Amino acid sequence: MQSIELKPVYSRPADSVPNGITLPDGWASLAWHQVETFIALEDPEIDVVFNTAITGDGKSLAAYLKSMTEQYFTLAMYPTNELARDQERQVREYKQQFQPDFNPQVYRLTGATLEDFVLTNRLSSKQQGIINLTDNSEILLTNPDIFHYIHDFRYLRRNPQRPNKGDNPDKLFRKIDDAYDLFVFDEFHIFSSPQVASILNAMLLMKHTATKRKFLFLSATPSELLKGFLRRSGLNFKEIDPTAEDAYRFSACEAVGWRQISQPITLQFPDDLGPNAQASYSWIIENAQSTVLRFFVDNPGSKGAIILNSIASVYRLLAVLQPLFEQQNLKVLPNTSLTGQQARSRSISEADLLIGTSTIDVGVDFKINFLVFEAADDGNFIQRFGRLGRHTGFSTYQAYALIPNFLVARLFTAKEGECALLTSGEFYDRVSFIQAIRDAWTFVNQFEQYPQRWGAVQSVCSHQELRKSHMAKTYPDAQHGFRQDVENAFEVNLGAKYAQVKGYLDQGLHKVIDEARSFRGSSQLNCAIYDVTNLEDPECDRFKIYHLPGIVSNFVFDLMDKEAFLQRVKSANLPVKRFEDALCYLSLNDYREVRENWHFYYKRDDFAEVKRACTVQILKGLEITAGPNEMSRSLSRRGLVCFVSDRDRNYLRTKLGLPMQFQAYGLSDSLDDKRPPYTIAFGQSALMLETLIRRWKPKENKPWIF
Numbered sequence: 223m224q225s226i227e228l229k230p231v232y233s234r235p236a237d238s239v240p241n242g243i244t245l246p247d248g249w250a251s252l253a254w255h256q257v258e259t260f261i262a263l264e265d266p267e268i269d270v271v272f273n274t275a276i277t278g279d280g281k282s283l284a285a286y287l288k289s290m291t292e293q294y295f296t297l298a299m300y301p302t303n304e305l306a307r308d309q310e311r312q313v314r315e316y317k318q319q320f321q322p323d324f325n326p327q328v329y330r331l332t333g334a335t336l337e338d339f340v341l342t343n344r345l346s347s348k349q350q351g352i353i354n355l356t357d358n359s360e361i362l363l364t365n366p367d368i369f370h371y372i373h374d375f376r377y378l379r380r381n382p383q384r385p386n387k388g389d390n391p392d393k394l395f396r397k398i399d400d401a402y403d404l405f406v407f408d409e410f411h412i413f414s415s416p417q418v419a420s421i422l423n424a425m426l427l428m429k430h431t432a433t434k435r436k437f438l439f440l441s442a443t444p445s446e447l448l449k450g451f452l453r454r455s456g457l458n459f460k461e462i463d464p465t466a467e468d469a470y471r472f473s474a475c476e477a478v479g480w481r482q483i484s485q486p487i488t489l490q491f492p493d494d495l496g497p498n499a500q501a502s503y504s505w506i507i508e509n510a511q512s513t514v515l516r517f518f519v520d521n522p523g524s525k526g527a528i529i530l531n532s533i534a535s536v537y538r539l540l541a542v543l544q545p546l547f548e549q550q551n552l553k554v555l556p557n558t559s560l561t562g563q564q565a566r567s568r569s570i571s572e573a574d575l576l577i578g579t580s581t582i583d584v585g586v587d588f589k590i591n592f593l594v595f596e597a598a599d600d601g602n603f604i605q606r607f608g609r610l611g612r613h614t615g616f617s618t619y620q621a622y623a624l625i626p627n628f629l630v631a632r633l634f635t636a637k638e639g640e641c642a643l644l645t646s647g648e649f650y651d652r653v654s655f656i657q658a659i660r661d662a663w664t665f666v667n668q669f670e671q672y673p674q675r676w677g678a679v680q681s682v683c684s685h686q687e688l689r690k691s692h693m694a695k696t697y698p699d700a701q702h703g704f705r706q707d708v709e710n711a712f713e714v715n716l717g718a719k720y721a722q723v724k725g726y727l728d729q730g731l732h733k734v735i736d737e738a739r740s741f742r743g744s745s746q747l748n749c750a751i752y753d754v755t756n757l758e759d760p761e762c763d764r765f766k767i768y769h770l771p772g773i774v775s776n777f778v779f780d781l782m783d784k785e786a787f788l789q790r791v792k793s794a795n796l797p798v799k800r801f802e803d804a805l806c807y808l809s810l811n812d813y814r815e816v817r818e819n820w821h822f823y824y825k826r827d828d829f830a831e832v833k834r835a836c837t838v839q840i841l842k843g844l845e846i847t848a849g850p851n852e853m854s855r856s857l858s859r860r861g862l863v864c865f866v867s868d869r870d871r872n873y874l875r876t877k878l879g880l881p882m883q884f885q886a887y888g889l890s891d892s893l894d895d896k897r898p899p900y901t902i903a904f905g906q907s908a909l910m911l912e913t914l915i916r917r918w919k920p921k922e923n924k925p926w927i928f
Contacts, residue, residue, distance in 0.1 A: 224491040224634050224646040228611075228826055229486035231652050232477035233279050234469035243291045246319040252287075252470045253481065258462045259284040263404065263436050270425075270437045270452055270459035272444040275606030276652060278483045279464070282312055285406045288363055290320035297398070298367040298406035301413065303332050304557075304566065304581045306363050309408070312587070313361060313814030326360035335472025337797040346809075349377040349394055356401045366407060366421060370741040371422035372398055373785075374680065375687055390688040392431065392696065399432040409584050411441040414881075415669040416906055418448045419677025422740050423698060426455060426707045427684055430700040442608075443601060446454065447670060455711040465653055472651040484652065485591075485611040487619040491633070497626035499817065502596045503535045505624060507542060513622075515546055517592050518574065521618060527576045529606050531882070533558050534776030536577050537755070537813040547575060557582050560753060560810075582609070591616035596624050598882035600663035609632040632662040665879040671913045674712050678719045679710040679738040685716060734838050734909075735865045743906030746862055749773055750787060750804035754811060762794045770805060770857070771887060774820055774848050778812035781852055806856045820848035821888035821898040829891050833868045833900055834920040838912050841866070844902075847893050865908035867901040868921045874901055878914050886911065 239245060243260075245252070255275045262271045275281050288294040300306040310330045317326070331352070340351040347557035352372070355362065371377065378389040407421065428435060439448075444461065452459050464470055471477035495501040506514065506528065518524050530536055536558055544554045555569035557578035569576055570588050582588070584605065593610040597603035603623065611619050636642040643658040644650070650658075685708070687693060688701040705716050728865050737744055745772040753759065773779060787807040791798050801807075823845045824832065832841065840861045845854040867874060871888050874880060885907040888898030903911045 224493055224630060224644070226489050226644055226646065226655075227649045228487040228489055228655060229472040229649055229651050230262050230474070230482055230486045231276065231278075232471045232474070232480035233275075234464065234471070234477075234480055241716060243287070244320075253280050253284075253464075254467070255462050255464045256280060256284040256287060257914070259438070260287050262460045263288060263438065265460075266434075267458060268436075268460050269429075269434070269457040270439065272439045272441065272449075272459060272461040274442055274444055274461060274463045275464070276409040276442055276464070276470070278612040279607075280483075282309060282408075282428045283316065284462075284903065285438055285440060286313055286316055286361070287405065289326055290322050293324050293326075293360075294404065295326075295360045295402045296404045296406060297362050297364065297369070297402040298408065299364055299369055300408050301365065301410075302584050303334075303365070305409065305584050306330055306332065306365065306565075308587060310363050311463070313363070315510075324360075327358055328361045328363070329355055329359040331355055331362055331364040332358075333365075334344075334800075336368075337800060341797055347377070347379070349379070349389075351395060352377060352394065356397060362402070366410075366413075366417065367741045369398075369405075370420045370424060374420075374683070374739055376876070377540045380591070390692045391690060392693060395427070396431065399428050399435060402435070404436045404438060406438045406440065408440045409443060410439050411443045412584060412605070413445075414767065414910070415447060415672040416677065416743075416910065417741060418445055418451070419673035420680060421427065422448065422451050422455070422673075422711060423677070423680045423684055423708070425457065425872075426681075426704055426803055429455075429457065429707070430688075430703045431697050434659060434759045440499045442604065447668065447673070451673070451711040454713070455707040459654055463654075470651075470653065482614075483612070485614065485616070485619050487621055489607070489621045489623060491623050491625065491630045493627055493630045493634075495624060495627055495630075499535075501626070502530060503532070503625040506539060506594060510543060510546060514543070514575075514594065515552075515643060517620060518547070518552055519550060521591070521616070524592055524616065525574060525576075525590045525611060526594075527578065527582065527588070527590050529578055529580075529582060529593070529595040529609070531579065531596050531598060532776070533560060533579050533772065534817070536579060536817065540577055543575065543577070546712070560751075560766055560768065562756075562759045564763060565756070565759060567722075579787060587612065588615040589615070591619045593621040594624065600660045603659055603663070605808045629662060629664075633658065666881050667879040667914065669910045669913060672910055674714050675913045676738045676909045678708065678714045678716070679723055679735060680725050681712070681714075682716060682719045683735075683739060720730075731838075731840055733840055733861065733863050737838075737905055737909060740906060744863070745803075746805070746860065746905055747771065750801040750805055750807045751779075751810045752782060752787060752808070754809060755813070757762075762796060765791055765794065765796055765801065766810075767801070767804070769885075770853075771885070771900050773808065774812075774846060774853075775818050776814055777808075778814060779810050781850055782807040782809050805860065806853050818848050820846055821895065822902050823847050823890060823893055825891055833866050833889075834921065835866065836907050836912075836916050838863065838865050840864075863905055863908055863927060865903050865912045867903075867911070867915060867918075868899075869901060870897065870899050871901045874911075876913075878911075880911075884910075 233256040235251040236254050240260055259273050262268050273281050273284050284591045289296045313328050336351050347353050373395045375391050376396055380388045536556055540556050547554045552574040554575045555573040557569040559567050559581055595606040601791050633644045634642055643662055685705055748767050749770055751766045751768050784807050788798050826843045841864050842861050843858050845858050871886055886901050886903040889900040889902040890898040
C-alpha cells in the first residue's frame with residue numbers, strides 16, 4: 223500500500239468588491255477568481271470566459287454573482303440531472319444570502335420535468351412548455367442537450383410535405399437567446415469532441431442571429447479543442463486561472479487571511495489491483511470490515527462515499543455492506559442512474575456511506591471525510607477525488623484510490639535517471655499532485671478529428687436553415703458569416719460537407735445524419751425497465767431506461783409485454799411517450815454475481831462485406847449470444863447505425879487509446895467464440911471510431927479482380 227499526504231488548500235481573497243455588490247452579513251470578501259470572472263463578464267470585448275478554479279473554490283457563485291446583484295438573466299447547463307438538482311438548491315441558498323431586489327425566479331428543466339410540465343399544464347407541445355418556462359424563469363437550470371436541440375431546430379412544428387408551412391426556424395432559439403444574458407456550462411470537461419462541436423455550432427448560430435451574449439465555462443480543465451475553435455472563429459475568450467496567478471497557497475502560515483477550501487487528506491493506493499473489472503469490487507469486499515467499517519467505528523460521525531464504474535458492482539456491494547454497517551447502526555444507501563429520484567435525495571441526506579456511480583462524481587457537493595473510488599482516466603480521477611475534503615467538521619479525511627497496479631507503479635517507481643512522480647509518505651500540494659496524476663496516466667484519445675468529419679454535418683443543417691427565406695430576410699448576413707466561421711473553426715469546406723450529407727441521404731441513410739446531429743448519441747439500444755429490486759421505491763420511480771449491453775452483462779431480468787408495460791406507465795401517471803420506442807420491455811429482478819460473458823452475433827451471407835466496409839452503416843440482422851430469443855429478435859429487426867472493424871476490441875482499445883467507458887463490443891459470426899475477433903460500435907460511438915480508422919486497410923486485403 224502506497225500512501226501520501228495532501229496539504230490543505232487556501233484561496234486568495236479579492237482585494238476589493240466591485241461596485242454594486244453588497245456582500246451578505248458575515249462575508250469578509252469574495253474569492254479572487256469570483257471578482258475576476260465578474261469583471262470579465264462586464265467586458266464588452268470578451269465573448270467567452272473560462273473559470274478554472276479547483277473543486278470547492280466557489281465557481282458556482284462566480285456564475286451567479288451578477289444574477290444575485292443585478293437584473294441579469296442566466297441559463298445554466300449541467301451534464302447530469304443530479305448536479306442540476308444540487309445546483310438548484312445552491313442557487314436558492316444564494317438568493318437567501320444575497321436577497322436580490324428583483325427576486326429572480328429559479329426553475330430546473332430536464333427532459334423528464336419538461337414532459338411532466340407539459341402533461342400537468344395540458345400544453346400542446348414541448349415547445350410551448352419551454353416558452354412558458356422561459357417567460358417565468360430569470361434563472362433556468364437545464365442540460366446542454368436541451369440547449370443543443372433548441373439550436374438544432376428541434377421542438378418545432380414542421381410538415382415535410384408542406385415546407386413553407388409550420389414554425390419559422392428561429393421561433394424557439396431566438397426566444398431563448400433573447401431571454402438570457404449569460405449562458406453557463408458547468409463541468410464541461412467531462413464531454414468529448416462531439417459535444418464540443420455541438421456547442422460551438424450553437425454559439426456561432428447565436429453570434430450571427432442574436433444580440434451579443436456571454437458564455438461562461440466552469441471547468442478545472444478547459445477544453446483545448448474548444449479554445450482552438452474559438453480563436454479561429456473570431457470569438458474572444460479570457461481564462462481565469464487562479465493557479466497561474468498564485469491565488470492558491472498550501473499552508474496556513476503562507477495564507478493568513480485566505481479562505482481554506484480543502485482540508486488535509488491522507489490518500490492511499492492499494493498496489494495489488496489487477497487491470498480487470500472485478501479488482502476494485504474484490505478489494506472492497508476483502509477490506510469491508512478491516513478498512514471501510516473500521517474507519518467509521520474509529521471516527522464516529524463520519525460520512526463517506528464509494529464511487530465505482532459498474533452499476534452492478536454498486537448493488538452487489540450494497541448487499542454486503544448494508545447488513546455489516548447496520549450492526550453499528552450505520553446506514554448504507556445507493557445513488558446510481560437506476561436509483562429513483564426520492565431515493566437519490568434520501569441517499570445524500572441520510573446515508574452514512576453512499577455507494578454510487580457517475581451520478582455523484584460530477585460536481586455534487588456532499589459532506590464526506592471518507593472516500594473510496596475507481597477512475598477511468600486522469601480527468602475522472604481528479605473529478606472523483608475532488609469530492610473529498612470540501613467541508614470542515616471532521617477530524618480526519620481519508621481516501622483510497624482503486625487504480626490498476628501498473629498505474630500505481632508508474633506513480634511511485636522512478637524511471638532510470640529520473641525521480642518518481644510520487645514518494646510514499648511524502649506531503650504534496652494539490653497542484654503538483656494533479657500534474658503527477660496527469661503525467662502518469664496512459665494516453666486517452668480525444669477524437670480531435672470528429673468535429674471536422676461529423677461536427678460540421680450539424681453546421682450544414684444549420685446553414686441550410688439560415689438560407690431559408692424567412693431567415694435570409696431576418697438575418698441577411700447570417701448565412702455568409704456563419705459559413706465563414708464554421709469553415710475557419712473546423713477547417714473544412716462546407717460545400718464538401720453538403721456533398722457528404724447528400725451522399726448519405728441519397729443512400730437512404732438518414733439515421734446516420736440524425737446520429738451526427740445528436741448531442742450525446744441516440745438511444746437505439748435503450749430498453750425500458752420496470753425495477754422491482756427495491757420494494758421501498760414508489761411506483762413512479764420504478765420505470766427506467768437502460769442500455770442493452772449493460773442489462774445483458776449485469777442484470778437478472780424477465781421480458782414483459784409492451785402493452786402491459788405501457789399500461790403500467792399510464793397508471794403511474796407518467797408520460798407513455800418516454801418508453802414507446804424502447805428496444806424491449808423488461809422486469810429487472812436482480813443483479814448478477816458474475817458478469818455475463820456474451821457478444822454480438824451476425825450470421826448473414828454479406829458478413830465479409832460488412833466487416834471490410836470501413837464506414838458507418840446501417841445494419842439489420844444483428845443478434846446477441848445471451849438473453850432470451852425474443853430480445854435477439856427485437857434487436858435483429860432494427861436497422862442500427864454502427865461501425866464494424868475487422869480488428870478485435872482489445873487491440874483497438876490499446877492501439878487507439880479508447881476511453882474505458884467507450885461503447886465498443888465484441889462481434890463474431892460464430893455463437894461459440896470465446897474471444898470475438900471483430901468489433902462493433904453503435905450510434906455516436908460508431909461515428910467517433912470511424913474518424914480514427916476509416917482509412918485503415920482491411921486485415922483481409924483481398925486484391926481486386928478485373
